[in-house]
Amino acid sequence: ATVTYDFNVTWVTANPDGDFDRPVIGINGKWPIPQITANVGDNVVVNVQNLLGNESTSLHFHGLYMNGTAHMDGPEQVSQCAIPPGSSFTYNFTIDQPGTYWYHSHTHGQYPDGLRGPLIIHDPDSPFLGQYDEELVLTLSDWYHDLMTDLLPGFISKGNPTGAEPVPQNALFNETQNLKVKVEPGKTYLFRMINMGAFASQYVWFEGHNMTIVEVDGVYTQPAEAEMIYLSAAQRCSFLLTTRNETTANYAFVGSMDTTLFDVLPDDLNYNVTGWLVYDDGKPLPHPAFVDDLDGNTFDDMTLVPWDNQTLLGEPDKTVELNVIMDNLGDGANYAFFNNITYRAPKVPTLYTALSTGKLATNPAVYGGYTNTFVLEKGQIVQLIVNNLDTGRHPFHLHGRNFQAVYRSAEDAGTFEDSNVTEADFPSVPMRRDTFVLYPSGNVVLRFRADNPGIWLFHCHIEWHVASGLIATFVESPLDLQNTLTIPKDHYEVCVAGNVPTVGN
Numbered sequence: 001a002t003v004t005y006d007f008n009v010t011w012v013t014a015n016p017d018g019d020f021d022r023p024v025i026g027i028n029g030k031w032p033i034p035q036i037t038a039n040v041g042d043n044v045v046v047n048v049q050n051l052l053g054n055e056s057t058s059l060h061f062h063g064l065y066m067n068g069t070a071h072m073d074g075p076e077q078v079s080q081c082a083i084p085p086g087s088s089f090t091y092n093f094t095i096d097q098p099g100t101y102w103y104h105s106h107t108h109g110q111y112p113d114g115l116r117g118p119l120i121i122h123d124p125d126s127p128f129l130g131q132y133d134e135e136l137v138l139t140l141s142d143w144y145h146d147l148m149t150d151l152l153p154g155f156i157s158k159g160n161p162t163g164a165e166p167v168p169q170n171a172l173f174n175e176t177q178n179l180k181v182k183v184e185p186g187k188t189y190l191f192r193m194i195n196m197g198a199f200a201s202q203y204v205w206f207e208g209h210n211m212t213i214v215e216v217d218g219v220y221t222q223p224a225e226a227e228m229i230y231l232s233a234a235q236r237c238s239f240l241l242t243t244r245n246e247t248t249a250n251y252a253f254v255g256s257m258d259t260t261l262f263d264v265l266p267d268d269l270n271y272n273v274t275g276w277l278v279y280d281d282g283k284p285l286p287h288p289a290f291v292d293d294l295d296g297n298t299f300d301d302m303t304l305v306p307w308d309n310q311t312l313l314g315e316p317d318k319t320v321e322l323n324v325i326m327d328n329l330g331d332g333a334n335y336a337f338f339n340n341i342t343y344r345a346p347k348v349p350t351l352y353t354a355l356s357t358g359k360l361a362t363n364p365a366v367y368g369g370y371t372n373t374f375v376l377e378k379g380q381i382v383q384l385i386v387n388n389l390d391t392g393r394h395p396f397h398l399h400g401r402n403f404q405a406v407y408r409s410a411e412d413a414g415t416f417e418d419s420n421v422t423e424a425d426f427p428s429v430p431m432r433r434d435t436f437v438l439y440p441s442g443n444v445v446l447r448f449r450a451d452n453p454g455i456w457l458f459h460c461h462i463e464w465h466v467a468s469g470l471i472a473t474f475v476e477s478p479l480d481l482q483n484t485l486t487i488p489k490d491h492y493e494v495c496v497a498g499n500v501p502t503v504g505n
Ligand code: C2O
Pocket: 060, 062, 075, 104, 106, 234, 397, 399, 457, 459, 461
């Protein structure tokens, strides 16, 4: 089937934390923005009309492979030009993967202003069908009272030499602080949990109930019991929750922002958000108990096993090693680097360069050194090693696929080389996901097969670090792209229409 969405993107006013009215980016006059829902195999068409007036935009469908439609992936100056105010643009792609995803603006620093929503793909062949009565979507996010266009210039400035990220005022569940989830006794619910935040990871737990994890980032898992789940920006986790057999009380559930990410803890910071499983409207909504050892109760995501038991890919054909560094460029402002490069967007989208440079498209130099491009050949097994020479946690996301999350060192372990880990230490059946957390001064190893021609970004999903340049570009099988992709006219027209410059670009 074809599922069509017509999205008019406009500014609206919202006050999700009850503290402060502010402009947010809505769709069709509403915020929170609508969920995109489809079935495996559907063709999805999203017609976007940018009516913001003062900002360009674009949409990325986070976690979708976009196999055969790399030009629909969404990041500005990568797979398209951003859509200027007054212009329209159509995304059109087929979805052949089940699970829990989200969509968000992929124009400089914009999604925390509200352009972020769930994208759910139902699966008639899910191994868990029949094990739950109902499904629910639970989004986590962090909330800023200020617009990104007001926060970004100060963030990247010589007044902020350490690169301290602005701290959100509040955490939200389903973009509100007052979430009541009506439940019935003795039923099992599938919760599809998505962290759509700009910055904060959250710990999530339900008082009086356990969670059974069955999917992360669109990949079914062997069922795993959890008391508390840590979910970084952009990660998803679905779990089954069975309600109690009586309706004598209501129960709180909590999202708690990981405050170790924050350089300062401002007075107005509310790092917890509470929601309630409501069994009986007439009964009180309890205040949650304080939990002090969050990490001690948290489920270890490295113990997850994919449902399909897909084994570790063989020895890599190509290894890419990236060192994360935070430093300045002599102007006093703080930037983020992979190796010695802080990403800057090219004038021409990288995809269009790949399509128009003939055989040269396999030479990373044609994309500009500042795009931090690595060219991959069809079928290669690629190993990506990321060493954190910084003291922050970074949730890394790769576009266009999931990857095997092969290894993660403990905090302060140093580089992968220092860890003295070999092939024999890797799990035989690693979990696959599309967003993976790297610990402070530690390292991670990811592995994937280059089986999806396209231009795929790899970046930290903390939106501040996207702005400060923590991005690399994978150009995969560019000669194949030249033979297979046809770019629709509206995609080129938005380039000609000319973009409104966005902050920091
Ligand atoms: Cu959620 Cu570059 O993406």
